[in-house]
Amino acid sequence: MALKKNKITRALLGTGVLTLAGLAPAQAQAADGESIIRDRCLVCHTDTGDASAPFSRISEQRKTPEGWMATISRMQQQRGVVISPEEKRELVKYLADNQGLAPAETQGLRYVLEKEPNVLESFDPLLQETCVRCHSGARIALQRRTEDEWKWLVHFHMGQQPTAELHAGARDRAWFDIALNQVAPKLGNDYAFNTEEWSQWQAVEKKSLDGRWAMSGYLPEKGQFDAVVVISQNDNDRYSVTLEGQYADGTPISGSGKAIVYTGYEWRGTLTVNGVKMRQVLAASEDGQTLEGRMYQRNDDVMGGKVIAVKNSAITAITPSYIKQGERKLLTISGNKLNGSISLGAGVKVISIIARDEERTVVIAEASRTAKVGSRDIKVGRTSADDLLAVYDELARVEITPSDSIARVGGAGGSIPKQKSWYRAVGYAAGADGKPGTADDLRLGYMPAQWSLKPFDEIAEHDNDIQYAGTIDNRGIFTPGDAGPNPERKMSTNNVGNLTVIGMVQDGDQTISAESHLLVTVQRFVRALID
């Protein structure tokens, strides 16, 4: 239905029957986007005369706001398009709204939009081997095109990167032929232009995000925080935002800024939080009651973490998320509109309430010695959350996240800053079978750890990487060494290194440690909107 209406509007616009006057706001915006295309793009692109796909190369692809931004930036930088910043913003918004991705189409791929570091991708081998070499697979999987458009994309690569077929991983096969005749048809099928998800999403009535929200999240420098986020709508899909709250240790967190929503759910916020410029890349749920994603420093996108905000009554977190049999400890329950009696599940009692408001309740809780090992649902009044708190007997193993990571040297007067990395320790109990490392292990959640480094292998030891590559602090944040050749090192190599990160968790008398791999490498000179 929505699709049909859109088609008619487009067709009419094409004939010039409709003018801006008299259109509803949403349509007025649509007209704007279209007239920008007509004015700025049809010098090279053509009006096909086909109302269902009016503009050559433009109308038969769909992508994220960042995807559209990247394409239009290429049109500016490499094809010589002249477009004002205002028009560009307007056009990205128009294209993302009308040729975007449905929420379901971004599922499992949001890490690249959220700029989450150290994600190991694994796509179908044909795609992985042919395409996932210069950029992420998510850059591809976050687009929808007709088969012909996937084919033109392959041709584009050959003109843009003429040596693409000669790189390692390409020169030992008929790369162009494989890309054109195997990959493109597969993409046309797996990531087709017309999808059920998109038609459905277009038909959904998009909710305003205006209102008072409760957010909780984790930022590597100061840890877990809770905040009240007030979102006020200024204009169609444009909002201003304030954020007020505290970290677990009581330090205030406070900020404000603005945000824009693309495609009815893609929240992109820019805020200044405690004096630091930050970005929010969040997705709104279909019911407009949850915003979930990542918040990170604008100038250092590794330094950020997952956040979730809720508008209705909901529990978003309990910190810590574990309690040992027979233990008495302080727990913080975070969420929104939390009123009424608190239940922490069988065998766990609330001894006293230390502090309480609607977003945050701090309690002293006690687990009985005989409380059954396992996860508990939590309830505050009529609001509940499943499997949020773990009751355990004994810490059995620890995992370090991420398990594989990269940091990059930088700074030292150069224009590229250091790229840090950071780690957290996740604890597990052995579960019913008493054996750690099996499917029934009970995840306890993030646990505080002591951090250290060692050489990854003999070569790293021999080259004394540990001395040059960088240091890790007690929060688990690794800071790499300075950029540039180091005359102290063999062949004056950079301060690169191959290291093992060790996290040691103390639980009662017990100490358990785990390791993760860290490669410290050279700067990345090209940064993309979508890696």
Next chain:
Amino acid sequence: MMKKPMFSKLTGAIRNTALTAVIGAGALLTGCAATQPGSNQQGAESLPNGMKGDGHEYMLTVTRPNQLHVIDTETDQVLRSCDVPGTFGNGSIAISPDGRTAYVLTGMYENIYGFDITNCEITFSTHQSYDNVQVKSFISMAVSADGKELYTVQNPVRKHSDRFETMQPRLAVFDTSGGLKTQPVRTFPVDRRITKIAAMDNGEVVLGGGDLKAINPENGETRLITALQNWDRAPDKWVPPDAFAMHTMGEHVGEFIMPYFTIRWNGEPGDESKADFLWGHVRIDLKTGDVEMIETVPFEFIVFNWVTDPNDKNVVYGSFNQLSKHNFKTGETLGIHALDHTYYNINMTTDGKKVYVAGAGNTVSIHNPETLERIGYLKMPGDMSTSDLRLAVLK
């Protein structure tokens, strides 16, 4: 986020270090060449202009921003530097059989200039791109045995107003007496991914692509010399070769040589503990057309090329972070010498008395083939990056 290829950690490591670095270098080139007037040009009347004919040997290379250098192998000094028009691409050089003309690929792999190396005079030029067609050649340039024709493999892409269209590559034949701004006299379709090429004495041109082929530049007839990618070895025994194919060389002994990497599975395919990681190569005698293909040298060294010892064709030298010497017949390592930095490229004099390593920096290091000890060191005025290092034997 780079995933290592399934079949080998070793190739993964190497790809991540050496090869992506070198190909990446090509892709990252954006610098503009300074267009200073040729400062080293001397009067044309004093030919050969400080140079000796009668088979005297000169080593040629290109540095950024974009200059062709002529190094006298007797004194190991830069004798002359010629400014190459346009933006540095990958510094490929092809030399006429009389050693007098050096054809340099420039303008981001698109344009070719022919220099008289005795005086820097530009005697030949072509801009391969035309209309809305972008034409690039990757390395591939060769001069016919009689010096009358220059061959390139052209990789055209038509740039329409709102899309690109990849076209079939072709062998382009130029008349070397065509002068400036000349265009091909003939073209013939060829495979994709051809990098190094060489002209045989019988008139055919060796095409170093996925498989090694030869094309007759008169009529375009193509024959297979030896299959690499499509070799008929059992896939559960051998991993198809990965040829690096970075620089054309072998002129000091009249051969074309193409190293490649392969794995022999002695146990289950994928079982690296039982596998042999091997260097192989195809070597073609350009006079006779004889072909040799063997895998003996263990893949313990990263090299970009092998250069053959003129005094013993079983002995070859390779360079990267170290200079190494090997016996092709036995697979034996005959010597290793640590280098002061990475050198992509290597060549030798025809008497086999000197090994030169160059590229990936601004020094040329000269070594004794016997001991591999350094016997000379030359600071160049700019970075050689991926440039060729080729031997001109001046008649």
